[in-house]
Amino acid sequence: MPETRPARVLVVDDTEPARYATARTLQRAGFTVVEAGSGEEALRQIAEGGIDAVVLDIKLPDISGLEVCRTIKRDHPDIMVLQLSATFVSSGDRIKGLDSGADYYLGQPVEPAELVATLGALMRIRAAEAAVRLSEARFRAIAETMPQVVWSARPNGTYEYFNSRWYAYTGMPPGTLSTAAARQGWCAAVQTDDQARVTNSWLHSLASGEPFEMECRLRSGDGSYRWFLARALPIHNEAGAIIRWFGTCTDIEDIINAREVLARSQTELEAMVAVRTREIAEANERLRHERAFSELLVASSADGIIAYDDDLRYTLWNKAMERISGLSASNALGRTVGDLLPFLRGEPEQAMRRVLQGETAHMRDQRYTFADSGREGWLEADCTPLRATNGEIIGAIAFIRDITERRAVEEQLRQTQKLEALGQLTSGVAHDFNNLLSAILGNLDLIRKHLPASNSDLTHLLDLALQGAERGQTLTQRLLAFARRQDLRPGLVDIPQLLVGMRELIQRSIGPTITIELRLADDLEPACVDANQLELAILNLAVNSRDAMPAGGALVIAADNLVVGDREQLAPSPGHYVCLSITDNGTGMDEKTMARAVDPFFTTKGPGKGTGLGLSMVHGLAAQSGGFLRLHSRIGVGTTVEILLPRAVVRRPRRVDSEQMPAMKSGRLTVLLVEDDWLIALSTQAMIEDLGHVVHTATSATKALDLLRSGPTFDLVLTDQAMPGMTGVELAGHIRRQWPGLPVLLATGYAELPMLSAAELPRLAKPFRQDDLAAAIYQLMQQVQTKRR
Numbered sequence: 001m002p003e004t005r006p007a008r009v010l011v012v013d014d015t016e017p018a019r020y021a022t023a024r025t026l027q028r029a030g031f032t033v034v035e036a037g038s039g040e041e042a043l044r045q046i047a048e049g050g051i052d053a054v055v056l057d058i059k060l061p062d063i064s065g066l067e068v069c070r071t072i073k074r075d076h077p078d079i080m081v082l083q084l085s086a087t088f089v090s091s092g093d094r095i096k097g098l099d100s101g102a103d104y105y106l107g108q109p110v111e112p113a114e115l116v117a118t119l120g121a122l123m124r125i126r127a128a129e130a131a132v133r134l135s136e137a138r139f140r141a142i143a144e145t146m147p148q149v150v151w152s153a154r155p156n157g158t159y160e161y162f163n164s165r166w167y168a169y170t171g172m173p174p175g176t177l178s179t180a181a182a183r184q185g186w187c188a189a190v191q192t193d194d195q196a197r198v199t200n201s202w203l204h205s206l207a208s209g210e211p212f213e214m215e216c217r218l219r220s221g222d223g224s225y226r227w228f229l230a231r232a233l234p235i236h237n238e239a240g241a242i243i244r245w246f247g248t249c250t251d252i253e254d255i256i257n258a259r260e261v262l263a264r265s266q267t268e269l270e271a272m273v274a275v276r277t278r279e280i281a282e283a284n285e286r287l288r289h290e291r292a293f294s295e296l297l298v299a300s301s302a303d304g305i306i307a308y309d310d311d312l313r314y315t316l317w318n319k320a321m322e323r324i325s326g327l328s329a330s331n332a333l334g335r336t337v338g339d340l341l342p343f344l345r346g347e348p349e350q351a352m353r354r355v356l357q358g359e360t361a362h363m364r365d366q367r368y369t370f371a372d373s374g375r376e377g378w379l380e381a382d383c384t385p386l387r388a389t390n391g392e393i394i395g396a397i398a399f400i401r402d403i404t405e406r407r408a409v410e411e412q413l414r415q416t417q418k419l420e421a422l423g424q425l426t427s428g429v430a431h432d433f434n435n436l437l438s439a440i441l442g443n444l445d446l447i448r449k450h451l452p453a454s455n456s457d458l459t460h461l462l463d464l465a466l467q468g469a470e471r472g473q474t475l476t477q478r479l480l481a482f483a484r485r486q487d488l489r490p491g492l493v494d495i496p497q498l499l500v501g502m503r504e505l506i507q508r509s510i511g512p513t514i515t516i517e518l519r520l521a522d523d524l525e526p527a528c529v530d531a532n533q534l535e536l537a538i539l540n541l542a543v544n545s546r547d548a549m550p551a552g553g554a555l556v557i558a559a560d561n562l563v564v565g566d567r568e569q570l571a572p573s574p575g576h577y578v579c580l581s582i583t584d585n586g587t588g589m590d591e592k593t594m595a596r597a598v599d600p601f602f603t604t605k606g607p608g609k610g611t612g613l614g615l616s617m618v619h620g621l622a623a624q625s626g627g628f629l630r631l632h633s634r635i636g637v638g639t640t641v642e643i644l645l646p647r648a649v650v651r652r653p654r655r656v657d658s659e660q661m662p663a664m665k666s667g668r669l670t671v672l673l674v675e676d677d678w679l680i681a682l683s684t685q686a687m688i689e690d691l692g693h694v695v696h697t698a699t700s701a702t703k704a705l706d707l708l709r710s711g712p713t714f715d716l717v718l719t720d721q722a723m724p725g726m727t728g729v730e731l732a733g734h735i736r737r738q739w740p741g742l743p744v745l746l747a748t749g750y751a752e753l754p755m756l757s758a759a760e761l762p763r764l765a766k767p768f769r770q771d772d773l774a775a776a777i778y779q780l781m782q783q784v785q786t787k788r789r
């Protein structure tokens with residue numbers, strides 16, 4: 001604060017004139033003057049206050065001027081003291097005066113101008129000192145109120161001042177600036193790790209005068225460390241020299257922590273983002289896989305899969321559905337359920353709506369017709385709601401199985417079972433009938449043989465009877481074939497060879513208006529079947545085709561290898577087959593005709609024209625040979641009949657070459673005939689005797705064994721197979737054990753012989769004619785002779 005009032009000067013002198021003169025001089029110079037005549041008075045006046053300077057005479061009556069000066073300076077150091085000495089002073093006096101605290105010393109007599117000038121100078125000094133004290137006080141006030149540590153240092157770096165925060169933080173006793181630690185100042189509190197960095201930087205600032213700034217950890221009184229920002233700025237004088245450094249240390253621990261937390265959370269955040277990004281990428285990848293997988297499932301499913309939305313519009317239509325419906329997905333998607341499948345209108349559509357409410361719906365044996373393609377058939381469907389992950393229903397999905405084929409197969413299976421039952425019934429009748437025919441034919445043959453050639457009328461009648469009986473025989477053959485009770489001789493059959501061989505015959509049977517094309521696979525495997533019966537079957541089929549193509553057409557006979565899987569229900573077992581098919585482009589059959597075509601006696605050809613046994617026979621042959629029959633037909637398009645025969649795996653059996661057989665004379669043999677049917681027995685006996693042999697007849701196997709033991713020596717046993725008690729095969733077994741060399745010929749119309757033993761026995765198919773019998777006996781005896789040789 002600048003001085004506004006004139007300085008107030010106390011003039012102390014015990015000599016009144018001198019005091020007066022001095023006072024006057026000062027008053028004239030503008031000072032306010034008070035006076036005191038003694039030391040005591042002077043001190044009292046000073047104690048009252050308001051005195052800026054004292055002009056003090058050394059010599060006082062009561063207290064010495066030096067003492068007064070000391071007291072003033074002790075109690076009021078800001079009061080300027082100018083000592084006036086006696087007339088003559090030595091330099092020792094001057095020293096004493098200044099030592100007592102006086103600010104200046106003048107010797108008497110004093111020139112008034114010198115006194116005024118000296119006092120003016122002293123007052124200026126006082127004002128300057130007051131200003132410094134004030135600024136110092138201000139600085140301290142500010143420094144103490146600041147929330148930071150504040151310090152100052154000399155240009156050489158020694159510390160002058162620390163505010164109380166420093167002492168509070170470090171725990172050092174206030175004002176201890178002289179200790180070694182204090183001399184190092186705040187640098188002593190810097191954490192060891194930071195020390196070199198901080199000290200170097202501070203020394204650099206001291207040397208260069210550049211401002212100092214650094215972050216470091218400072219030790220607190222309790223030994224813990226906190227982060228501080230240390231800063232220092234140089235203060236220059238007018239000449240530009242540094243006179244002082246001012247510094248602060250600001251606690252930034254919280255900022256550092258916050259910064260660290262921030263940095264940490266930023267890294268954590270980044271790590272979390274990276275993890276999440278990876279998880280999302282993985283989830284996406286999984287989703288892509290799952291999607292691809294489910295798309296693959298949907299696309300490759302054999303079942304039709306469709307989905308529809310709330311408006312009952314298709315949102316999914318897979319490949320299988322395209323196949324079933326004949327409609328592409330692009331055609332179906334977006335269209336409504338009832339629009340595309342008119343048969344769903346009404347109740348089924350209601351059920352499909354209820355699925356959207358959470359129910360399920362099932363359809364069984366539903367007939368279908370697709371709107372655009374006109375595809376028809378039968379289906380089964382299961383429909384369930386389609387839910388989002390939160391459970392909300394977002395549509396429905398349905399799995400659709402086309403059961404058209406299955407139904408057809410089931411139908412065929414029913415048909416097969418029906419045929420099986422019919423076959424059993426038929427076989428019984430045919431068997432008896434066969435026996436009767438055997439007797440009739442046998443006897444007619446004999447009568448004809450012995451009838452004189454001249455009797456032509458009788459011969460003619462006899463021939464008619466024979467023809468009738470022969471037709472009856474063909475009929476029973478077909479019946480037995482259908483009933484699968486034929487006496488088959490299966491063997492390796494080279495089908496191409498067989499077909500090429502019969503081509504002529506077929507062409508003759510079907511006439512010139514129908515062309516024949518053979519399509520034969522190069523690598524065709526041989527089939528295992530009775531060749532003669534197969535030829536008969538092919539002829540039957542060719543004739544059926546001819547009848548279906550009255551105006552001519554094309555007949556394709558094809559043969560190929562075929563592997564049949566376990567889905568083929570008609571097949572007796574899965575495996576390798578040879579498929580022989582006969583295709584025509586004739587009238588074809590409607591469903592009803594197809595369903596019954598194989599039934600015995602079913603014919604559409606009118607009474608007397610067809611027996612209805614053709615397909616029955618073919619079917620029976622295929623089944624008995626271990627194969628099966630398949631029919632495909634469309635009205636107006638044509639018919640394909642497929643005979644599937646098992647691929648041959650057995651070796652071709654040695655065949656007796658009948659063409660090289662010499663005249664069938666075997667000499668006179670003693671034959672044991674075993675036959676339970678007396679009619680057959682008599683007729684057969686007549687045939688054998690007519691061949692010149694001796695016959696003994698037994699009506700059962702047991703009786704035959706008796707005869708063998710007790711009777712004549714036999715050359716040959718001819719036995720029926722089907723007999724009550726012991727069968728022909730069983731009898732043959734006994735004979736082989738007890739009379740090993742005795743040949744046995746088995747007469748049978750049945751094919752259900754135990755195959756192993758039957759294969760070893762020579763056989764004669766019933767009904768047989770005398771020629772057949774003669775050939776069989778001849779062959780057998782030839783074999784016996786070859787063995788004996």
Ligand SMILES: Nc1ncnc2c1ncn2[C@@H]1O[C@H](COP(=O)(O)OP(=O)(O)OP(=O)(O)O)[C@@H](O)[C@H]1O
Nearest residue numbers: 544545548597603604605610611612613614615639
């Ligand atoms: N290729 C075909 N094309 C059209 N219909 C056929 C064909 N084959 C068979 N059929 C039908 O099946 C019926 C039964 O045939 P199957 O061969 O069993 O007896 P059929 O031919 O009528 O009499 P048969 O064989 O004694 O002359 C036939 O009457 C005919 O209606």
Ligand SMILES: [Mg+2]
Nearest residue numbers: 540544614615
């Ligand atoms: Mg026919």
